[in-house]
Amino acid sequence: MVADLDQSRLASIAVNQPWIKTTTDFYDILNSDVDGVVIAAPVRAHYRLAKEALLHDKHVLVEKPLTASVAEAEELIELARERNLILMVGHTFEYSPAVNELRKLVQNGDLGKIYCVEAERVNLGLFRSDINVIWDLAPHDVSILLYLFGKTPERVKVQANAHLQSHIADIAHLDLEFADQMTAHIHVSWLHPCKIRRVTVIGDARMVVYDDTNPSEMIKVYNKGADVHADPVVSYRYGAITIPHIDWVEPLRLECEDFVNSIRTGNPPRANGEVGLAVVRVLEAAQLALEKQEAINTAVTVQ
Amino acid sequence: MVADLDQSRLASIAVNQPWIKTTTDFYDILNSDVDGVVIAAPVRAHYRLAKEALLHDKHVLVEKPLTASVAEAEELIELARERNLILMVGHTFEYSPAVNELRKLVQNGDLGKIYCVEAERVNLGLFRSDINVIWDLAPHDVSILLYLFGKTPERVKVQANAHLQSHIADIAHLDLEFADQMTAHIHVSWLHPCKIRRVTVIGDARMVVYDDTNPSEMIKVYNKGADVHADPVVSYRYGAITIPHIDWVEPLRLECEDFVNSIRTGNPPRANGEVGLAVVRVLEAAQLALEKQEAINTAVTVQ
Amino acid sequence: MVADLDQSRLASIAVNQPWIKTTTDFYDILNSDVDGVVIAAPVRAHYRLAKEALLHDKHVLVEKPLTASVAEAEELIELARERNLILMVGHTFEYSPAVNELRKLVQNGDLGKIYCVEAERVNLGLFRSDINVIWDLAPHDVSILLYLFGKTPERVKVQANAHLQSHIADIAHLDLEFADQMTAHIHVSWLHPCKIRRVTVIGDARMVVYDDTNPSEMIKVYNKGADVHADPVVSYRYGAITIPHIDWVEPLRLECEDFVNSIRTGNPPRANGEVGLAVVRVLEAAQLALEKQEAINTAVTVQ
Amino acid sequence: MVADLDQSRLASIAVNQPWIKTTTDFYDILNSDVDGVVIAAPVRAHYRLAKEALLHDKHVLVEKPLTASVAEAEELIELARERNLILMVGHTFEYSPAVNELRKLVQNGDLGKIYCVEAERVNLGLFRSDINVIWDLAPHDVSILLYLFGKTPERVKVQANAHLQSHIADIAHLDLEFADQMTAHIHVSWLHPCKIRRVTVIGDARMVVYDDTNPSEMIKVYNKGADVHADPVVSYRYGAITIPHIDWVEPLRLECEDFVNSIRTGNPPRANGEVGLAVVRVLEAAQLALEKQEAINTAVTVQ
Incomplete structure (x- = not known):
């Protein structure tokens, strides 16, 4: 299932991959029975969307960078740990x-x-x-x-x-x-x-x-x-x-497989939340240095 | 004529270009009737050697950078101007x-x-x-x-x-x-x-x-x-x-021709002393910044 | 719809593109209501498969080379002309x-x-x-x-x-x-x-x-x-x-679009049967020369 | 010493390498006391010039190809053998x-x-x-x-x-x-x-x-x-x-050193006459094939 606010993207999916469900409401996915959610959105929306997904007990793979700040990343990591969910970042x-x-x-x-x-x-x-x-x-x-x-x-x-x-x-x-x-x-x-x-x-x-x-x-x-x-x-x-x-082997394929395997086994993926946090820490410092x-x-x- | 403190280099010239005079004493060149002198030496020696050459009324082409400091470059430029000599730097x-x-x-x-x-x-x-x-x-x-x-x-x-x-x-x-x-x-x-x-x-x-x-x-x-x-x-x-x-056309050839032409015509070469000074100014600032x-x-x- | 004698390929399609019908019997396609057929098979099978498709009133796009001989190509061209069908070759x-x-x-x-x-x-x-x-x-x-x-x-x-x-x-x-x-x-x-x-x-x-x-x-x-x-x-x-x-633009995409447009408009595609024949003529001469x-x-x- | 029929080339040598003697008469070289002669001339002149040099008891290095025909190459090889001279070809x-x-x-x-x-x-x-x-x-x-x-x-x-x-x-x-x-x-x-x-x-x-x-x-x-x-x-x-x-190491330098060493030691150079002949044999066959x-x-x- 794909959620997007952009109707034209959903229309394109409907034509080319008609077996995929589409929606403009992110909560349709969160309320469905999917195990994991992949978040590809503007960086500043990462935290909010990932948090919602975790709160709906979904495993989460977020596009890089994990969040727009260290504080956000730390909160997501803590939340995933509490709820025993996979938190992964798309460090392809x-x-x-x-x-x-x-x-x-x-x-x-x-x-x-x-x-x-x-x-x-x-x-x-x-x-x-x-x-x-x-x-x-x-x-x-x-x-x-x-x-x-x-x-x-x-x-x-x-x-x-x-x-x-x-x-x-x-x-x-x-x-x-x-x-x-x-x-x-x-x-x-x-x-x-x-x-x-x-x-x-x-x-x-x-x-x-x-x-x-x-x-x-x-x-x-x-x-x-x-x-x-x-x-x-x-x-x-x-x-x-x-x-x-x-x-x-296509890195994106291996990344997706790692996410799926982590969901299945419960083992943390290579690019887990802590790895994502470490990168955000450097980016935040770089922003300050700038x-x-x-x-x-x-x-x-x-x- | 070539002056070098390294005897082995002079020996090599003697074999390969036997028509070139060699000496270990820089002053043999300065006291000869050559019009121009090319200085290829450690950077810190540029100033002293170029100054001596100018004082002996030789036109001078110094390897880059012109000098090891702005003050040295300014002094050489002033000296060349006073004596109406060409001062050039090897910005090839x-x-x-x-x-x-x-x-x-x-x-x-x-x-x-x-x-x-x-x-x-x-x-x-x-x-x-x-x-x-x-x-x-x-x-x-x-x-x-x-x-x-x-x-x-x-x-x-x-x-x-x-x-x-x-x-x-x-x-x-x-x-x-x-x-x-x-x-x-x-x-x-x-x-x-x-x-x-x-x-x-x-x-x-x-x-x-x-x-x-x-x-x-x-x-x-x-x-x-x-x-x-x-x-x-x-x-x-x-x-x-x-x-x-x-x-x-080989840049070094054009550089040498510019030096010779400048000596002949009295017109300043493209890479004249002021040009050399401008580069040294940046290098000195860079050294300070470092x-x-x-x-x-x-x-x-x-x- | 895809026909293949290799069951494993059909199985892979069933997983990845489940909305595509599969069969091991080429005639299932020929007897269906599809307008056009694309033939990707060993060269020596091109003629037989394309001929059958034309005889079932299907437009045909054959992978290069069109056929294994000039005579085969000429027969297909004639057949397509008689039945007013598109014959095209995959000169991508x-x-x-x-x-x-x-x-x-x-x-x-x-x-x-x-x-x-x-x-x-x-x-x-x-x-x-x-x-x-x-x-x-x-x-x-x-x-x-x-x-x-x-x-x-x-x-x-x-x-x-x-x-x-x-x-x-x-x-x-x-x-x-x-x-x-x-x-x-x-x-x-x-x-x-x-x-x-x-x-x-x-x-x-x-x-x-x-x-x-x-x-x-x-x-x-x-x-x-x-x-x-x-x-x-x-x-x-x-x-x-x-x-x-x-x-x-991906050439294969343009090729496929040309096939579809030709079917729709009745105009011959760029890589039509005559074009395919001209290439086979050279290949056959090359084989003889060899x-x-x-x-x-x-x-x-x-x- | 350099012999050339082209006066302008000799003039250029006189300016740039004034210690080299120049002549328009090849025989000035053959009659001098040089040990070896290098022939860089149109291919069809190789045989005649090399033969003359051998007849004047000079060791010979000929630019590639050794000669314009197998017969010419064989004659030069025989002549060099008889007179115990080095015959070499410039297979750089x-x-x-x-x-x-x-x-x-x-x-x-x-x-x-x-x-x-x-x-x-x-x-x-x-x-x-x-x-x-x-x-x-x-x-x-x-x-x-x-x-x-x-x-x-x-x-x-x-x-x-x-x-x-x-x-x-x-x-x-x-x-x-x-x-x-x-x-x-x-x-x-x-x-x-x-x-x-x-x-x-x-x-x-x-x-x-x-x-x-x-x-x-x-x-x-x-x-x-x-x-x-x-x-x-x-x-x-x-x-x-x-x-x-x-x-x-510059191949031309190694080639020249091999020629000099062969003259000194009497050992055949790597690119000796037989090697030159083998190449001419192929070229002559290629010409016939053409x-x-x-x-x-x-x-x-x-x-």
């Missing part, structure tokens, strides 16, 4: 076989100590008027970073500009500082001629480029690096590039 | 036919109002121990920006990290603010698996990618953009991509 | 917006006189045991060529080899000669590490590369060429490369 | 580190049984009026093939066309048959919008693409393939792609 990239290949390389030590990460997610559009480009695009990169490294940034700085719409940043550069001197730079933009979806992870043993737009070479492992023997003498290593074969134009400790945003 | 990219093609597109209005620029200049190495990556690589991008737009940034912010050598930043992100809300982001790094040399200029009419590593498609003009009619409604334009043919971790007005650095 | 690329952009460039004279075409359609697999790589892949390129230039080759030569399966060529090079000295070379292969889908059209005024695997740069127009002024003095022209924007190892006039194969 | 690619990396992969069995090779060497120009595109460009690919596999083709077929100049083929496709069912296809052209320099080697265990225009990824090893278990069932293997690091339009046994051309 955590289900990408490419991201999981990269995570394996990070976690088995192949890359050595990680120096830094450069993430880029840019192209022309789609401009949104309800949230800025950080809340729109950066959830993907932040969720990938947290998933890859299993740790959360300690400090966030932001440089952003609003070129097209007043007060809605459309280009942003985020600098994240993690423990152990690891840093990450995230560049998100709605205003760029090319579609770039790239994450570069730089370790002292190997470096990896993950390019989501290149299906046949998504993960490229560069066995190269620089070593300081006796400061300031630097030497360089140049080895082979390896492009592992990735058995591709507004104050200073570095923000991510802990600051938590009471 | 200002002589690149690709950069000049891009400049033409900017200046004839083809790109419309410029929103922002993204510059990337990264690869593995070469690490230097006398200067950080900003002073090593950013002079290229800053000189390109100043040359393209004919204006200097008003404020600079820097995010940089020293991963390999202590206290010598090897990765840096610079944010520059210009008049008319134009911004530029420069990413320079000695620690990256790929060689990237790319400048993306985003105008409201067209966008351009200048990729210096792709000889057959150095300049790509994207006739696309987004327009806000009635905020918040954004519409998109998608047109053709054009790759102009560029008659290639040390203080705050935004620096470029005017601050000038007395 | 004739509906590709990129191919149509290229066709426009050819037909409005932008490319000048066409010297030759180089077509490549290679990757690993899918090996078939019922037909060789020529009958499997070359129908696409032949149909594109005929559609682009509106003329049929006069002579065909083939060089092919069977590496994996005995007697079933898996790599083939076809040389086609057209009127006015235009030539085309088609390379098809099931045994290649990369997926290549490229057609290069070389005119005396401009040259075009159509790369079906590069969604953002499918058509690249090179304004370059060579001119002979006084033999043997050759001069070269080098101009811009232009990548037109293509409004993409077997005899000599050049074959395409007219030879027609009685 | 046999000195390429990339080609040698590929050769190692072929010869150590990593690729398994070799099915076939696809070679492409195309771009716009340079049209020549003394020889066709086969004699101009194919020597590179033929010498690479012979060097990689250590065997010579048994049969040659050619499809070629002369588009710009009458009677001088500017596009050609060569089909070579080797022992053990190995085949090779060579596509050479002066009439193509892109510069392509690519050799694809397809083995039953692995496949390799050697792309001479991509400095950072010249050799790409694809660990993939297809296997026939019980005909006609084909299965597919998909593994990693590996791009070995290649320590680059003229007769039939397959030619390479042995036919040798009496």
Whole structure:
């Protein structure tokens, strides 16, 4: 069953997938006997809709980001726990076989100590008027970073500009500082001629480029690096590039299966509420950093 | 005639270009009858060597950046003016036919109002121990920006990290603010698996990618953009991509010819001392921004 | 309604598209009140199935190639004409917006006189045991060529080899000669590490590369060429490369719409039976050229 | 010392490399005390110039192809043997580190049984009026093939066309048959919008693409393939792609060093006269195949 306030979307469903019930009233779904609800709505509506669904004892999968604030996310998590329901967030990239290949390389030590990460997610559009480009695009990169490294940034700085719409940043550069001197730079933009979806992870043993737009070479492992023997003498290593074969399964399919399996088994999904909260915590800090134009400790945003 | 303290380099010249005189004493050149001197030395030695050359009435071409400080650059400019000598800096990219093609597109209005620029200049190495990556690589991008737009940034912010050598930043992100809300982001790094040399200029009419590593498609003009009619409604334009043919001449050759012609005619070269000073002004502000971790007005650095 | 002898496929449809009727008996469809039938079956079964459908007064869309021989195609065309039914072949690329952009460039004279075409359609697999790589892949390129230039080759030569399966060529090079000295070379292969889908059209005024695997740069127009002024003095022209924007619509969708519209209006579809026959004529000549190892006039194969 | 009939070339040398003696008389070199002579001249002049040099007891390095006919090559080889002189041909690619990396992969069995090779060497120009595109460009690919596999083709077929100049083929496709069912296809052209320099080697265990225009990824090893278990069932293997690091040294430099070393030691160079002859044998057969339009046994051309 699908609920939408937009009649034309419901009409399209009626033509193309006539076996799906449609309604303009969200409560028709909540009052039905479905087990789980998927919420794809403006970010600021996530909290209210998810809360209603949980209060009607539905398992919930919310599109990213989980909520528009840390406080909202914490409340949803608490509510789901009380009522023993699944709360999941649509961090689709955590289900990408490419991201999981990269995570394996990070976690088995192949890359050595990680120096830094450069993430880029840019192209022309789609401009949104309800949230800025950080809340729109950066959830993907932040969720990938947290998933890859299993740790959360300690400090966030932001440089952003609003070129097209007043007060809605459309280009942003985020600098994240993690423990152990690891840093990450995230560049998100709605205003760029090319579609770039790239994450570069730089370790002292190997470096990896993950390019989501290149299906046949998504993960490229560069066995190269620089070593300081006796400061300031630097030497360089140049080895082979390896492009592992990735058995591709559509990440969205895996995400949906995880939701269904979690409902069936009661086990938490990979992208559970806590995972969604961790990303919102970074986004909220980034928003504050943007507004104050200073570095923000991510802990600051938590009471 | 070539002067170098390193005997092995002189020996190599003796074998391969036996008609060139060599010496370990810089003053042998200054006391000879050559008209002009080219200085390729550590940045901190630029000022002293250039000053000596000017004092010996030689025209001078100094490798980029012109000097290690604004004060040094100003003194050299004054000295050259007094003695009626050519002072030039090796901003090679200002002589690149690709950069000049891009400049033409900017200046004839083809790109419309410029929103922002993204510059990337990264690869593995070469690490230097006398200067950080900003002073090593950013002079290229800053000189390109100043040359393209004919204006200097008003404020600079820097995010940089020293991963390999202590206290010598090897990765840096610079944010520059210009008049008319134009911004530029420069990413320079000695620690990256790929060689990237790319400048993306985003105008409201067209966008351009200048990729210096792709000889057959150095300049790509994207006739696309987004327009806000009635905020918040954004519409998109998608047109053709054009790759102009560029008659290639080696930029270094053109730079050297400009130096020789300037000596012959007395006309200032394109990359004259003032141009070199403008770049050093930005670099000095960037260094201050890095040390203080705050935004620096470029005017601050000038007395 | 879908008919298939494979029960597992029907089961999958029953799960995923439960509103579609399924059957193992093709005649259930022919005896139903549907207007048109789409035949996706082994090539050697095309003729028999299409004929039965026409005899049951169904309009017919057959997957490429139309039939396994010229005689079969001619019979189907005649039958459809007699019964006033639509006969169409699934030459999907004739509906590709990129191919149509290229066709426009050819037909409005932008490319000048066409010297030759180089077509490549290679990757690993899918090996078939019922037909060789020529009958499997070359129908696409032949149909594109005929559609682009509106003329049929006069002579065909083939060089092919069977590496994996005995007697079933898996790599083939076809040389086609057209009127006015235009030539085309088609390379098809099931045994290649990369997926290549490229057609290069070389005119005396401009040259075009159509790369079906590069969604953002499918058509690249090179304004370059060579001119002979006084033999043997050759001069070269080098101009811009232009990548037109293509409004993409899925070719398969357009193909299906053409079938439906033809049924509704009675007007012949773009890829009608005659078009299908022209391609089969070339394939049959190519098969003969392969077997005899000599050049074959395409007219030879027609009685 | 350089001899050239073109005074302007000699003048340019006089300016840029003033320590080199110049002459318009080839015999000035032959009568000097130089040990070796390098011949870069029109192909049809190779034989005469090389013979004169050998008769003056000079070691000789001739640009590719060695001569314009098998008979000429055989005579030069015999003459060099009699006078105990080095005869070498400028097969530069046999000195390429990339080609040698590929050769190692072929010869150590990593690729398994070799099915076939696809070679492409195309771009716009340079049209020549003394020889066709086969004699101009194919020597590179033929010498690479012979060097990689250590065997010579048994049969040659050619499809070629002369588009710009009458009677001088500017596009050609060569089909070579080797022992053990190995085949090779060579596509050479002066009439193509892109510069392509690519050799694809397809083995039953692995496949390799050697792309001479991509400095950072010249050799790409694809660990993939297809296997026939019980005909006609084909299965597919998909593994990693590996791009070995290649320590680059300019091939022309290595070629010149080999010539000098051979003169010093008396040991034959890698690209010796016999190697040059083997390539000319294939070219002569290809020329015959082009003229007769039939397959030619390479042995036919040798009496």
